[in-house]
Amino acid sequence: MVTTQEDDGSSEHSAVYSIHTEDEEDEHEYQPGGYHPVSFGDQFHQDRYKVVRKLGWGHFSTVWLAHDKEKNMYVALKIVKSAPRFTQSALEEIKLLEKVKETNKEAVGWNHIAQLLDHFWHQGPNGKHVCMTFEVLGESLLSLMKRFNHRGIPSAMVKRITRQLLLGLDYLHRECGIIHTDIKPENVLLWIPNVQSYLGHPSQPSDNQQQVQQSASSASLLNQTSPGSTKSRKRRVKRRIKKQQARATVSLHEECPLPLEPSLVLPSSVLDILLVHPEALDRVVVKLADLGNACWTSGDYGHVIQTRQYRSPEVIVGARWSERADMWSLACMIFELLTGEFLFDPRGGSKFSKDDDHLAQIIELMQVVPRSLTTLGEYSREFFGKNGQLRNIKKLRYRRLRDVLHDSFLLPPSEADLLSHFLSPMLQVEMEKRRAAKAMLDHQWLCGH
Structure with a gap:
């Protein structure tokens, strides 16, 4: 069966050189x-x-x-x-x-x-x-989300953060040949x-x-x-x-x-400025931290990476993965920053595992099941039958990303359409079709206010 990384949101190499700490070590x-x-x-x-x-x-x-x-x-x-x-x-x-x-x-x-x-x-x-x-560095984006009571960070701030992370990932992927493998709010820190x-x-x-x-x-x-x-x-x-x-x-x-x-x-002086002067949103600067789980793009990998909620489909089924796995995690995190909720939050049941539910949620949202998912992973046969259907979850409730944004989070139709158009290329289930960081930098959603 699939051996997964810890599902509690923690990784072995936590980003711990920020000003925020919780509890004490053993x-x-x-x-x-x-x-x-x-x-x-x-x-x-x-x-x-x-x-x-x-x-x-x-x-x-x-x-x-x-x-x-x-x-x-x-x-x-x-x-x-x-x-x-x-x-x-x-x-x-x-x-x-x-x-x-x-x-x-x-x-x-x-x-x-x-x-x-x-x-x-x-x-x-x-x-x-x-x-x-x-x-x-300052506190993490997770701490920033808590300051907004997990109801979503202002869109203008998220757009600025997203642009900076795309620039950082483009530098990591294209110039350094490095895959981060654990993109999540805890690993993005505010610069003070x-x-x-x-x-x-x-x-x-x-x-x-x-x-x-x-x-x-x-x-x-x-x-x-x-x-x-x-x-x-x-x-x-x-x-x-x-x-x-x-x-x-x-x-x-x-x-x-x-x-x-x-x-x-x-x-954090950054947050002081934001609370007193909301117009200073364009001053927020973030840095991607914690390369403790990172690896080189030149390798051939199939082991489990990424914290559960940000894990890409190819990783779940045990297929080969690349730097495009980081792009999947980034899209999941952007959704979370804007809404305060996970895009995918799988739960296990009596007849299916968390991995089963995770794949079901991905298929329900993206409404595609490529052959790479059903046949090329080490564990694909455990999740999918010969007909390409999930073995353990039969009834799916399909929902478009645009509809989720509009119906559940009450974004106006035009905003829901534009955000969905931005996130969807990074959420392509087929890894080879997933957009690279540099290609996302000119998207219209990043230019709006």
Whole structure:
């Protein structure tokens, strides 16, 4: 049967060098082969980078705000788990990131990919860790969607974001020969103008920074609790962390009247501008992040990629896929940004799997079942009979994308038609017919307001 990536929206290599973090990693992962224990004030790479506080974490790494003494600027320091499989993956990611950095710095799309600044090794108690530094970016599009209560982001903003992502993907695909493989809101981050000024000078921290630093130091206590620590002690440490984070959030809220989440401790000047001056929508800048699952276009691939809701049909059936899989994910994400809802949100049943339902939803919307889907995938025969019909789901309710936009989301007919005309070439079920990023840049929908 099909082996799928996690369906909860997470990937092994989370985009974690933004200012947003949720919850805490599992303290039991602080062991040989796992995370490196970090405390506020720790220094790395011959004392060049000094840790200021925690930014986030993923199943692959932890990420920390650090001050680069050499360049007198703040960076996001990503410290990868030390187990061989994580190390190897990180080294592959560095090759991809260096290709992105060096291929063509004059390309417009270069500005819409999160850039690697430095990389080095660090020996710790849990092993030898690959470390990378990145520019500090703002929160993800998922956080931005939450700010709009999952009711959709203003169309003008989505159009600007979409254009930038098309430029970024064109640069990745055509100039760098790279497939991202995990396009989703969590992996698109806001760029914050003058982010260094928000962070202040490291030798003169503000009251807010001191509270944040205290919170980071407390978090390090949790990170370093030994496997033999009592559960009650761990609960006490966690409560202390939450209280300190809450105090930092309240203080920041007084300076920045935004609906801050408990773990969000840096305001985004981009969002400040948007809330006070809606006419500044054309100033939003985003960058595509997290190449932890990326690969080269020159390869021959059939393994499972993409987070469930953004997964392309060829991946579901186990067929060969290419950079056009990214275009499918992008179309799904654009729909979600505009409406606040998934375009495809499959559910399993007693007689069919999530993959069955996913394929059914795709066929219902696009109303085509190409031979490439029914016969060329490793798992095609599990989903389709000889007549090209789904084996496990017999009754389909066909609906055009244009009708979904008009009837369910109340777009005026002309807007529904234009948006459907824009998204449909990226949602071609037959991968070879799917439009490339560069070909979408001149579409009329992107030019409207």
